Amino acid sequence: MSDTQWPRYEVFKQDNPQKPHEAVGSVHAPDAELALQNGRDVFVRRPSAVSLWVVKASNIFTMTREELEATPDFWPKVSKAAGTPTTFHLFTKTSQRRSMTFVRHAGQIEAVTPELALRDAIENGRFDADNVWVWWVVADEFIHRSQADDIDSLFAPAVDKTYRQQSHYGFVSPRRQKHGREKLDADERR
Amino acid sequence: MIEQTLEVDDKLAEFEARIARGEKIEPGDWMPDEYRRQLIRMISQHAHSEVVGMLPEGAWIPHAPSLRRKMVLMAKVQDEAGHGQYLYHAAETLGATREELLDALHTGKAKYASIFNYPTLTWADVAWIGWLVDGAAIKNQTMLAQASYGPYSRAMVRICAEETFHYKQGKEMIVHYASSGTPEQKAMVQDGLNRWWPPTLMMFGPHDSESTNSEILMRWGIKTKSNDELRQEFINEEVPEIQALGLEIPDPDLHFDEDSGSWIIGPIDWDEFWQVVRGNGPMNAERLAARQEAHENGRWVREAMAALYYKFVTDNYSKVSKAIGLSPERN
Numbered sequence: 001m002s003d004t005q006w007p008r009y010e011v012f013k014q015d016n017p018q019k020p021h022e023a024v025g026s027v028h029a030p031d032a033e034l035a036l037q038n039g040r041d042v043f044v045r046r047p048s049a050v051s052l053w054v055v056k057a058s059n060i061f062t063m064t065r066e067e068l069e070a071t072p073d074f075w076p077k078v079s080k081a082a083g084t085p086t087t088f089h090l091f092t093k094t095s096q097r098r099s100m101t102f103v104r105h106a107g108q109i110e111a112v113t114p115e116l117a118l119r120d121a122i123e124n125g126r127f128d129a130d131n132v133w134v135w136w137v138v139a140d141e142f143i144h145r146s147q148a149d150d151i152d153s154l155f156a157p158a159v160d161k162t163y164r165q166q167s168h169y170g171f172v173s174p175r176r177q178k179h180g181r182e183k184l185d186a187d188e189r190r
Numbered sequence: 191m192i193e194q195t196l197e198v199d200d201k202l203a204e205f206e207a208r209i210a211r212g213e214k215i216e217p218g219d220w221m222p223d224e225y226r227r228q229l230i231r232m233i234s235q236h237a238h239s240e241v242v243g244m245l246p247e248g249a250w251i252p253h254a255p256s257l258r259r260k261m262v263l264m265a266k267v268q269d270e271a272g273h274g275q276y277l278y279h280a281a282e283t284l285g286a287t288r289e290e291l292l293d294a295l296h297t298g299k300a301k302y303a304s305i306f307n308y309p310t311l312t313w314a315d316v317a318w319i320g321w322l323v324d325g326a327a328i329k330n331q332t333m334l335a336q337a338s339y340g341p342y343s344r345a346m347v348r349i350c351a352e353e354t355f356h357y358k359q360g361k362e363m364i365v366h367y368a369s370s371g372t373p374e375q376k377a378m379v380q381d382g383l384n385r386w387w388p389p390t391l392m393m394f395g396p397h398d399s400e401s402t403n404s405e406i407l408m409r410w411g412i413k414t415k416s417n418d419e420l421r422q423e424f425i426n427e428e429v430p431e432i433q434a435l436g437l438e439i440p441d442p443d444l445h446f447d448e449d450s451g452s453w454i455i456g457p458i459d460w461d462e463f464w465q466v467v468r469g470n471g472p473m474n475a476e477r478l479a480a481r482q483e484a485h486e487n488g489r490w491v492r493e494a495m496a497a498l499y500y501k502f503v504t505d506n507y508s509k510v511s512k513a514i515g516l517s518p519e520r521n
Binding site (some may be wrong): 005007008017025026029030031034044045046048062063064066067070072093101102133134160173 | 220
């Protein structure tokens with residue numbers, strides 16, 4: 001079946017200003033602004049966030065370590081590119097073992113093409129390339145970002161949402177109930 | 191030809207070695223076709239289950255006994271919708287499209303958790319779904335959070351954290367009604383247990399000896415425990431909790447086995463299980479109709495978004511129209 005869907009956007013969430021943006025999943029949308037809204041609805045229902053980025057999936061250049069190793073002719077080809085340098089953002093996944101390891105924003109680099117940005121990233125030592133399993137490279141112009149004055153409308157509701165924390169429900173074991181608190185709602189006693 | 195086969199054998203050996211080392215397989219990495227096929231099958235069934243799972247509980251939102259319970263239930267049902275989205279995304283990383291997955295659901299081709307083909311007759315059923323159904327789902331999902339496919343395991347970690355809230359809110363209600371409720375509430379809770387206990391045990395799937403997919407799923411690190419192992423863990427954890435409330439589990443054969451330290455259950459009615467899987471459960475037709483209707487009721491939203499898309503990409507309009515099922519000549 002051919003893919004007749006709206007474009008897919010990858011969503012990057014920043015939990016707090018000290019943390020990098022992390023790829024949390026994707027949404028489909030007719031444009032970047034609605035991708036941002038959809039990304040907010042799907043990925044910031046409960047968790048805290050201060051910023052979202054969305055990037056159309058077709059604008060992300062991706063390489064896994066396995067693909068790099070399986071493509072020995074990758075480097076000679078890209079070395080021929082020439083043109084005006086632009087800013088590329090590098091995202092990396094640096095562990096294989098824990099399930100909560102995301103592709104994270106790792107920094108930026110000036111280059112002519114995403115391939116060259118990746119080569120520079122691997123060669124210049126800033127990105128700890130030996131420990132990178134997945135590389136994503138995105139030109140700055142392709143990143144659509146939430147704005148600072150959107151924080152209240154996009155992210156504040158999740159922070160104040162009632163019942164968002166499972167710790168709200170401490171009272172769960174009937175065998176420990178004797179030591180628990182009674183908090184049956186008055187109108188449920190009827 | 192022989193060289194090709196050898197190459198695939200080498201790749202398969204390296205793939206299995208990576209899994210043995212505990213590495214995650216990521217989109218773009220080489221994987222056997224069967225690994226991809228099994229994952230799309232599992233993840234999409236799981237996504238459909240989250241989406242259809244909104245129906246039995248959503249029906250009770252207008253009838254919640256208090257504002258607090260209503261807000262909790264709304265938050266929970268909203269979570270299930272979000273879980274469906276996480277999972278459709280994970281399936282898409284394997285090359286499936288959302289369109290074909292939804293098509294399969296709406297035409298009745300796709301399977302989803304059979305448990306949602308049972309009706310929610312009383313408010314206690316909402317509570318039992320939280321405790322038993324979400325409890326059983328957490329058992330499975332906690333295991334799948336370790337799965338060898340990166341995007342699936344990451345979706346599972348997020349889902350498990352939220353399912354724990356679902357489990358706790360359900361259990362909290364049952365504990366309240368069974369220990370401090372009126373005689374009618376106690377009877378309602380026992381009645382719900384009688385109906386939800388048997389299909390909950392079926393949620394873990396056929397016995398290991400009958401499960402056709404288990405072996406390959408375990409070999410490739412998608413599952414790390416068998417159906418029967420997970421079912422037994424669940425039974426051992428929940429039976430004492432339920433009995434502590436003075437409730438009677440509807441299984442005359444249920445007994446504690448000192449030697450194994452396990453609660454042993456009587457036979458599971460697999461005929462009923464397969465009947466429901468094949469579409470003959472009490473609510474199969476209604477669930478499917480509700481999903482089709484919901485999709486149809488969302489048409490105006492898709493039209494509005496298409497109109498926006500049209501503004502920017504006029505020359506792609508026929509493609510957009512096709513994507514959302516509009517007639518191409520409409521303006």
